[in-house]
Amino acid sequence: MSANSHVHIPKVGTLVAVWAALIVFTFITAEVATINLGEWNIVVAMLIACTKATLVAWIFMGVRFTSQLTKLFCVAGLVFLSILLLITFSDYSSRSWTHHAQPWATNKALGTSK
Amino acid sequence: MWASYGFLADIPFIAPIASKEAGDIDLLWWFLCAVSLVMTVLIFIGVIGFAFRYRKKEGVAPVPVHGSNVLEITWSIIPFLVMLVMFWWGTDLFFAAETPPKDAMEIFVVGKQWMWKVQYPDGNREINALHVPIGKAVKLTMASEDVIHSFSMPAFRVRHDVVPGHYDSLWFRATQTGHYRIYCTEYCGARHSQMVGWVDVLDETEYGKWASGGGSGGTLAEQGQQLFTQNGCSTCHLLNEQGRCPILKGLYNKPVQLNDGRTVIADDAYLRESILQPNAKIVNGFEANVMPNFQGQLSEENVIQLIAYIKSLATPAAAPTQSAGQPAAAPVGAARKAGAAGKQ
């Protein structure tokens, strides 16, 4: 496999740039969390985390250079993960729509607005 | 009819049907049986027929038929349409079974390894037995002391799991007097198969006679009142004036303002939680850590008695609730609706 044309060797600069971006994002996410955005805190935190994860996967793990098949597999894994998360979640968010009394049904609002 | 067939006479081929809803579900069941039978016969005829018609014969070569898109689509769509009927029909009946009528009489059931404890509003109590009047909708509110149980009465085709930690419910309206079986149908441990009992459907007069026996300790609410005193609740929850704890009069099913700014409805679930874990929700203007935790101290039966007592305090002409600044108390039904809307 010597000098194989399909081996893509990343540039040091790219790797260091991604590293720097990840550090900066870590700092940002920790700082944004100190501001009260209500429901949006979690959204921002997850958006940043997804961005970081994508950077790691895309550059460090070399997804950008892999075959379409590997990319398809990555997406498939995430699709089935979201099936698990979303359907389970949908059960809990729609239980109180009917008469069944649930102890947490009234726990909707963020409970720390003293 | 079966007598001439010996042992077959001992097999009850039709399950008892003791409510209109059970009959409705049975109709769907027979529809499903018919569809299944037709399909099974078709497949068997196809398999056996083709196997013999096209069995190997000298000099006859197989013909490589590759397939047919028209056929494939046909035999995908037609079964699917039939199944849509099943889905629609089944969901419709299920939804009705999940929605108890407003005027349903409420009976409380506590599942516990390995018995069903039944409590009636009038104070009657039974173990592994249930008595209901004919023609009246009955809603069972159920709680579990330990593991998951499932309350099942095949004669009414009703069943619901009883999961520890919250109330579950089911309802039915008996239309046939008789003596029918109760089972626990969620595996719950060693004596699971002994967690069984009987439900008796009585006509009006019989039921009246049965019920007039009454509970030895008064009605459910009266039993709750006793507990209320015994456990010292009455020293802080004063009846008519502000004590260290909220007034409970007129509280049931009314909105309550909490100290974190939320508003909740004081329904069964709220009351149960506030008895077992008082600190979970603190009413606005009151202190936490005043009332002791009753989790592990009170049984689910006791909690049901206490809730019945608190309900009995909710007279229609109730005083305004604790929730300062809330609009005047709405009628119970409206509050329930508002609560349901609020929860979404």
Next chain:
Amino acid sequence: MATLQTTPPEVKSEPVNYLNVEHGWKSWLFTTDHKRIAMLYVFSITLMFLIGGSFAMLIRLHLTKPEGLFAPETYNRLFTMHGVVMVFFFLVPSIPATIGNFLLPIMIGAKDLAFPRVNLLSWYLYIFGAVFAIYVVARGGVDTGWTFYAPYSTTYSNSYVLSAALGVFVAGFSSILTGLNFIVTVHKMRAPGMSWMRMPLFIWAHYATGLIQILGTPVVAIALVLVGVERVMHVGIFDPRIGGDPILFQHIFWFYSHPAVYIMILPGMGVISEVIACFSRKRPFGYEFIAASSMGIAILGFLVWGHHMFVTGQSVYTGIVFSFLSFFVAVPSAVKVFNWTATMYKGSVTFESPMLYAFAFIGLFTIGGLTGLFLSTMATDVALHGTYFVVAHFHFVMVGGMVVAFLAGLHFWWPKMTGRMYSEAWSKFAALLIFVGFNLTFLPQFVLGYLGMPRRYAAYPPEFQVLNVLSTAGASILGVSLIIPVVYLTWAWKYGPKVGNNPWGAKGLEWEIQSPPTTFNFDETPTVTEEAYNYGGALEEHQVG
């Protein structure tokens, strides 16, 4: 072509094959040959099947009397161990780990699976898990039901829950590694010319199975970890005392365990596709649709787990969605049955024993599948949930489907695996007996379920006794009839008449190589130039539709 091509007796020395190339226990325990590993699996899962089967016989024996024969605690352990052993140590690995392991590389023209050492590791993991399961049996068993529902399993059970959960956890990784190996092998190891649409349907089925194994199994693994931790710490996320919800366990559990029933049936469907094609001398009717339905079942199977939870207090609306999607997943299963039937149309059907098993499969799977509709219809599920109707339904699919398909596959490929032929008379007799015994065992249970008899009951009302005795009578026939193949197949391996490379005159790469195959299957990587199942005949004038 269908006549047996027995090798003439004057051939003295056997040619080298995977069985005689090396000798001694080391050559088996350290082998990386997929065929030897498959045979190791054949032994181990047969052992587990016999253990699980004896529990089943004891269960049926117990139920001949309404009050039962054993103490309820014993009965609870019996049905739990029956479920745990059969589901996790027999049904899940059954066809994939044995026939699939043996044939998947051969059918696509590869010399081995992509990761032979991982394949061996997966067998060791299986054995490790099985040892735990047997340890649990020896110590007195586990009594939670194979579903390990919280909070009974976390807090209330006084049996060996931790060891059993650990055994299942480890066996789960065995299953994951098998699936992973299959997926990579199908993607990367196909011989030149073996395009996706030329793959045998057996391969499609195993590819779909592999997807479920890798996507589902880790989720049940974590569910069991959480139960284990909760049991050790006496507190946890399924504990209602701190606000946990026991139903959440059921979500995580069924996210795997519903698709897992497709792990248990898809490979069987793959076997049946092969057998019917061979003994009808025809390409399966609607090849593309059978292949696509395997993939459809694998994917849709992940969207329907909540139909096990209609009466648990799960949200009614989520329940409705689950019910609707459950009907969707019934369509591809129905499509397969129709296509198998249609395959015989204008074929040249012969009735060798694998074909008899395949007929039994179609009949029993049809009933098993149709009774599934009763349980995905919400209103009838309320009436039937937790009763013997459910027991009968899934035994029709698991035993009538998977076990019968496994037997069909073993009979079909046993000459290839061992190079020898079994007694046709005995095998036909066994097939008939299994069909009769099976129906007698489980048809009465549908009636019992409709009448309301709950499952997992150590004692039952006396009015159900007749039907229970009938069922037990059937079970004794079924029990005996399942031992017969074990005996004559083992006998045939040692003493059966030798057969040629292609005793059935079937199509497929596996029939073009030596029986039993050599270690590397092919001397030279084959080049595939035609579609699968090319049984010949005039095509043009008989194209339908």
Next chain:
Amino acid sequence: MADTIAHPPPHEEEADLHVRHHFATAEQQMDASTLGMWTFLITEVLFFGGMFAAYAVYRQMYPGAFASTSQFMNVKIGAANTAVLICSSLTMAMAVRAAQLSKRGDLIKYLIGTLIFGSAFLVVKAFEYHEKYVEHLIPGPYFNPEHLAPQFLHNAQILFFLYFCLTGMHAVHMIVGVGLLTYLLIQAYRNVFSANFFAPVEMIGLYWHFVDIVWIFLFPLLYLIGRWHW
């Protein structure tokens, strides 16, 4: 499907020591390993997925209790540990690069770097666990943290249970990773890897990055829930 189909090996090619018997070419072997590793990582995603599902459900049920636990999480240490892990990912990526370029010295250097960062993370984690223990933050009868609002005493235990399960499972993966890195280091010392053969470095690298990604999600989900308040 855009995957390669095996081609019979050209006869004249010299036998490559690292190509196992059942593969036709080194390229096929490399493709298979890569796909196998990614498939394995998908199972890992779903393995953690079960716990993330539980987290999502309970966070929605008990938002107040979940937010209240932030006061017991040391964000500075958490963020620092995140940075440590990111650094280890960088050195791992550099190590793979060094292997691809047949730079043995660099490979060893970067592997040692990754090992140091990974071990540092685990040591810090151990101190955090100890701190939680001292502060009575272990769920169960002894769960009794100071300054926790009484209404959250029950439900906050769910978060801590998930905290220990999630970070514990993550730490187990880290420990396995450290073991794998040690193996790589020994092999690199023996000069096994080169531009001709670096699959193990790349595969273990993928695993290491995956473990990093899990932490990238754990950090905001566990440490930053209600941070604005505390």
